[in-house]
Amino acid sequence: MESAKSARVKNSKMAENRKLIKIATAGSVDDGKSTLIGRLLYDTGSLTSDKLEAIERNSKQRGYDYLDFSLATDGLVAEREQGITIDVAHIYFNTDKTNFIVADTPGHVEYTRNMVTGASTSQVTIILIDARKGVIEQTYRHFFISNLLRLSHVVVAVNKMDLVDYDEEVYLKIKSDFEELVAKSNFSTDQITFIPISALKGENIAKKSDLMNWYIGNTLLDHLEVLEPADLQESSAARFPVQFVIRPKTEAYHDFRGFAGKVYGGNLKKGDSITVLPSMTTSKIKSIHFFEKEVEEAAIGSSITITLEDEVNVSRGDTIVKNSDLPKSEKSISATICQVNAKPLKVGDKYTLQHGVNRVLAKVESIQGRIHTDFSGEEATDQLKLNDIGQVTFKLSKAIHFDSYKQNKSTGSFILIDEGSFDTVSVGFIN
Numbered sequence: 001m002e003s004a005k006s007a008r009v010k011n012s013k014m015a016e017n018r019k020l021i022k023i024a025t026a027g028s029v030d031d032g033k034s035t036l037i038g039r040l041l042y043d044t045g046s047l048t049s050d051k052l053e054a055i056e057r058n059s060k061q062r063g064y065d066y067l068d069f070s071l072a073t074d075g076l077v078a079e080r081e082q083g084i085t086i087d088v089a090h091i092y093f094n095t096d097k098t099n100f101i102v103a104d105t106p107g108h109v110e111y112t113r114n115m116v117t118g119a120s121t122s123q124v125t126i127i128l129i130d131a132r133k134g135v136i137e138q139t140y141r142h143f144f145i146s147n148l149l150r151l152s153h154v155v156v157a158v159n160k161m162d163l164v165d166y167d168e169e170v171y172l173k174i175k176s177d178f179e180e181l182v183a184k185s186n187f188s189t190d191q192i193t194f195i196p197i198s199a200l201k202g203e204n205i206a207k208k209s210d211l212m213n214w215y216i217g218n219t220l221l222d223h224l225e226v227l228e229p230a231d232l233q234e235s236s237a238a239r240f241p242v243q244f245v246i247r248p249k250t251e252a253y254h255d256f257r258g259f260a261g262k263v264y265g266g267n268l269k270k271g272d273s274i275t276v277l278p279s280m281t282t283s284k285i286k287s288i289h290f291f292e293k294e295v296e297e298a299a300i301g302s303s304i305t306i307t308l309e310d311e312v313n314v315s316r317g318d319t320i321v322k323n324s325d326l327p328k329s330e331k332s333i334s335a336t337i338c339q340v341n342a343k344p345l346k347v348g349d350k351y352t353l354q355h356g357v358n359r360v361l362a363k364v365e366s367i368q369g370r371i372h373t374d375f376s377g378e379e380a381t382d383q384l385k386l387n388d389i390g391q392v393t394f395k396l397s398k399a400i401h402f403d404s405y406k407q408n409k410s411t412g413s414f415i416l417i418d419e420g421s422f423d424t425v426s427v428g429f430i431n
Contacts, residue, residue, distance in 0.1 A: 018094060019229050024103045024119035024151070027128035028138035032159045036128065036199035037091055037104055038069025040221065043206035046093035069199070098225050112141065112373075112387040113340035116427060119149055120413075123232035124224070126155045131164045131196075135177040140374040143178075147185045148336065148389070148429065150406060152232040154192045157220060162198040166211045171196045184375035195220050235300070236407045237325035238266035241356050242318045246305055258289065258305040259314050264410040265403075266325075268306070269297045273323040276314050277401045282323060283310040317357045319401060319411070327401045327411060334393045335414070335428040336371070336405075337384065343418070344383040345392070345426060351416040353396065353428075361397035362416065368392070384426075392428075405429035 027033035038055075041047045047055070055071045091102040105118035119125060125146045129139055146154055156178055164170045175194045182189060195204060196215050203209035206221045218226065246258040272285045288298050289305040298304045306320070314320070321327065339345055345364060353362035368391035369378030384390045405412030416426040 018097060018099045020099045020101070021124060021224060021227055021229065021232075022101045022103070022122045023224070024105055024115075024122035024125045024146075025128070026105055026115060026119070026125060026142035026145070027159075028130070028133075028136060031128040031130045032199045033104070033128050035069045036126070036157065036159065036197070036205070037102055038071065039199045039202060039205050040100075040102075041091070041093050042067075042069055043202065043221065044093050044095055095221070095225060100224065112145070112389070113338060113427075115142070115145055116149070116338045117340065119145060119151065120427070122149075122151060123229070124153045124155065124227065125151045126157055126220075128157050128159050129174055129178070131158050131160045131170055131174065134174050135181065137374065139178070140181060143181055143185070143187075144373040144375065144389075147187050150409065152191065153227060154187070155220070155223065156192060156194045158194065158196045159199055161196045161203065161212065162201050166196075166198075166203075166209070168212075168214045171215075181375070193217070193223060195223065229301075236265040236403065237327070238268050238322055239264040239327070239403070239408055239411050240268060240306070240320040241410070242314055242316055242320065243357070244316060245314065256307070257311075258307050259320065260305045261303070261320075263298050263300055263302045263304060265300065265408045266322075267297055267299050268304075268322075270295075274308070274320050275323050275326060276312055277319045277321060277327070278329075278399075279313060279318070281310075281312045283308040283312050285309075319356070327403050327408075329399045329401045331396045331399045332365070332393065333396065333400070333402065334368075334391065334431045336431060337390060337392050337416070337426040337428040339384045339386055339388045339390075339426050341418070341423055341425040342386050343423075343425065344385050345416075346383045350419065351425060352419055353394065353400075353414050353416055355400050355402065355414040356411070358400065359417075360400060362394045365393045365395045391431075402430055404431060 025033050025037065055067055055069065058071050059067050089104045091104055093100050103118040103122055105115040127139065127142045129135060158171050158174050161171065182192060195217060196212055197204045197220055199205060203211060204215065204219050206219060208219055240261050240263055242259045242261050244260040246260055248256055268285060268288065270285050270288055273282065274285060275282050286307045286309045288295050290298065290302060347364050347367055349364045351362050352359050367381060367384060370381045370384060370388050370390045371378050373389065378391065403411045412430045414428045415424050416428065418425050
């Protein structure tokens, strides 16, 4: 019989070999988003026994003849009372192959900022559509934000198919309407997958539905497991923002001087010719350290420490790039921003712009317009209010080194900070 210790070691090794997929969910009121996440937790055995008992008890108290899986995720009292999602919650579950992190984001227009911030670190978004309602205004907004954030893959889950008698024609009509929306965007159709489901009944979630045998694709869980993190990574020029300068000053590493951070955009190799920004000094990568090992190459997303062949000045906040792939460097930028603060953004306003770990002063030079989230264009405005998305030009106190958000999310994004209150005012995506 397997000992407890060997079982722990086995489980630990399985966890190390699992890939990681980060998902954002979006849905309108009562589309069943919380129920879907609760069902995924239940079907993967990720609910603790006390949580499951609480769901069973509360479901009975409410007179339900089924388990209300939305109780597994709606943590705020207001959420449970209203049956809606207000805050952004991060939920974790796993299978034998994959670890999943779900950003459960609200879908209502008044919580647009919550969806933007919650989905900003995700690779995949699941957009729920109520089969009875079809594609609605909220659906436009959810897809627009997925498109704005350059999420690599969208799953359109047509939920509550049990309430339309699992009718294939209803599903095909919704699929056709959504494809018309996709045609208005710059999103590729092969990055979108449609799946008819019933989260409440568990149809096409973890097991194939016999009631929808006309659907020949994977279940939702099987589809998510097929996705590969490498395919969901952005691929562009390598960027290495320096987080820490490592100087152990021990007997074994007396002269060691390394630079720690995370690799974005592309791979870095030993021997690569590099430029340090903003000083523009050059050198070559002497070594790459990953934990206790020295490696020849660091892949996108790796947290590493590198050393350089020359004694050049590198500090926290500097960025190391390849000589052949220099970013833009300008004192004026144009960006799409989402207003996340109740104080409106107006022309002439001054803020602190935080770009990575660097901060510069920024002045709103012009507002080109407020963007309609149904892809119908823009309208003129002299200010952006809470949850508005618009096009803005900024004048900076000094040049920053950046890429467009489309090319590189890490160097193409920023936040605006109020100089008086230190509140975050806006999140920005450089055009």
